Amino acid sequence: MTLIDARSIPADPLSATRLEEAGFDYRLVGMDDPVAAGAFTQAVNRGFLGPAATDDEITWTAETWKARRNVGVYETGAAADALPVATLNSWVAPATVPGGQIPMWAISVVTVAATHRRRGIARNLLEGELRAAVATGVPIAGLTVSEATIYGRYGFGAAIPAARIAIDTGRAGWAGPREEGRLEYVAGEQLASDLGEVHERSRANRSGQIPGWETRWKTMAGLAAEEGKKNAGARGVRYLDADGELRGVMAYSMADQPGTFRSVLKIAHLAAQTDEAMRALWGFAVNHDLVTRVEVDLRPIDDPIVHLVADQRAVELTVHDHGWLRILDVPAALEARRYEGPAEAVVQVEDQYGFAAGTWQVRIGADGVASVLPSDADPDVTLGVADLSAAYAGGVPLAQLAAAGRVRGDARVIGALSRALRSGRAPLLGIWY
Numbered sequence: 001m002t003l004i005d006a007r008s009i010p011a012d013p014l015s016a017t018r019l020e021e022a023g024f025d026y027r028l029v030g031m032d033d034p035v036a037a038g039a040f041t042q043a044v045n046r047g048f049l050g051p052a053a054t055d056d057e058i059t060w061t062a063e064t065w066k067a068r069r070n071v072g073v074y075e076t077g078a079a080a081d082a083l084p085v086a087t088l089n090s091w092v093a094p095a096t097v098p099g100g101q102i103p104m105w106a107i108s109v110v111t112v113a114a115t116h117r118r119r120g121i122a123r124n125l126l127e128g129e130l131r132a133a134v135a136t137g138v139p140i141a142g143l144t145v146s147e148a149t150i151y152g153r154y155g156f157g158a159a160i161p162a163a164r165i166a167i168d169t170g171r172a173g174w175a176g177p178r179e180e181g182r183l184e185y186v187a188g189e190q191l192a193s194d195l196g197e198v199h200e201r202s203r204a205n206r207s208g209q210i211p212g213w214e215t216r217w218k219t220m221a222g223l224a225a226e227e228g229k230k231n232a233g234a235r236g237v238r239y240l241d242a243d244g245e246l247r248g249v250m251a252y253s254m255a256d257q258p259g260t261f262r263s264v265l266k267i268a269h270l271a272a273q274t275d276e277a278m279r280a281l282w283g284f285a286v287n288h289d290l291v292t293r294v295e296v297d298l299r300p301i302d303d304p305i306v307h308l309v310a311d312q313r314a315v316e317l318t319v320h321d322h323g324w325l326r327i328l329d330v331p332a333a334l335e336a337r338r339y340e341g342p343a344e345a346v347v348q349v350e351d352q353y354g355f356a357a358g359t360w361q362v363r364i365g366a367d368g369v370a371s372v373l374p375s376d377a378d379p380d381v382t383l384g385v386a387d388l389s390a391a392y393a394g395g396v397p398l399a400q401l402a403a404a405g406r407v408r409g410d411a412r413v414i415g416a417l418s419r420a421l422r423s424g425r426a427p428l429l430g431i432w433y
């Protein structure tokens, strides 16, 4: 898949004009300039309520952000080292969809200074990103969110739910098989490299995944400048199959329970290319001596852990929204994925921004391939772009959205479309971005 370099796309002219009228300078920020990179990083840390960044942290972060299109909003006429009052960055990532991949405009580090909130700056930033993606021909946008109420207004839908899982190990027992491969401890650079390798090899297995990046894995392995203290206790274990091939890896830490000689095992990331590796890594965590509880987030909602323990009630599983998607080009998005069954419908999509608005004849064959053409016919199904986007990755049933009154039309057609859109395995986005 050829992916456009988002850095080559200039700042959106309409947002630039609107922000200029409000007294702001909206522009791309180069991370090669240490002063600009420093100010940008400090603004992001401040926006997410973190401490001021050290020089090492700035260098570390800038390495990752050099590959992204960084956008800053400054007071007009601000000094060269002034902090931007708003930040955001984006890049084009290949996102896994059922049966394939699609270029996705990924958006990150959206912050507006607390001194400048509720003046329309975030709106201009987000709308500018959507226009930039459309101008570039990227069919969907995606992000992960700090609050679930911010992005629906721009047409994003919560598409990739995640499970937060906690296991009472004293009660759980182990009912899983014993695997033929072997577990071994791994640390530091090797752990970071294994996390990246297994994630990359496994990300095609689940709709919703995108590639990670080096500093993300190093942070999980306890090597990050900015989070050195937080992840200083990072440990790792990997699983090699019977042929000695790396198939899974887990980064975790232990949180001491004072006065008990017991700990909580907190999994930072569990990546597995095979179910066998996933079972082996779960077994390592759940059967660990001196551990009373295992905690992890960002697992798929169909994680088989409930069937790996003897007592299902030892497992608390909380589902929450995680990956948000926004369809920008309906035919390109719908034709990029495969479907679980045939369906035929005239679908009307409402989009106040117009990008995805229209009526489409959607034909899905028995082979799971869709063709999507503009149509003048009366719609069988009508829905907003946020709801189509929510159902797109295969994790949110269209029928569930219809039951909530968000999708209207012929119940039989909605049922068939709903079944076609579901993915065989629940989608997963194993990282924040």
Ligand SMILES: CC(C)(COP(=O)(O)OP(=O)(O)OC[C@H]1O[C@@H](n2cnc3c(N)ncnc32)[C@H](O)[C@@H]1OP(=O)(O)O)[C@@H](O)C(=O)NCCC(=O)NCCS
Pocket (backbone or CB within 6 Å): 047, 048, 109, 110, 111, 112, 113, 116, 117, 118, 119, 120, 121, 122, 123, 124, 144, 145, 146, 147, 149, 150, 153
């Ligand atoms: C969230 C944030 C980016 C909003 O910036 P902002 O410039 O104040 O937002 P705007 O003035 O452009 O508001 C746009 C819309 O979003 C709404 N909105 C703003 N902040 C919101 C929040 N925290 N929750 C829900 N809605 C919010 C506004 O009410 C407005 O709605 P409307 O235009 O439909 O009436 C900013 O508050 C922030 O930086 N927060 C801390 C960092 C963060 O959470 N970033 C998001 C990362 S995913």
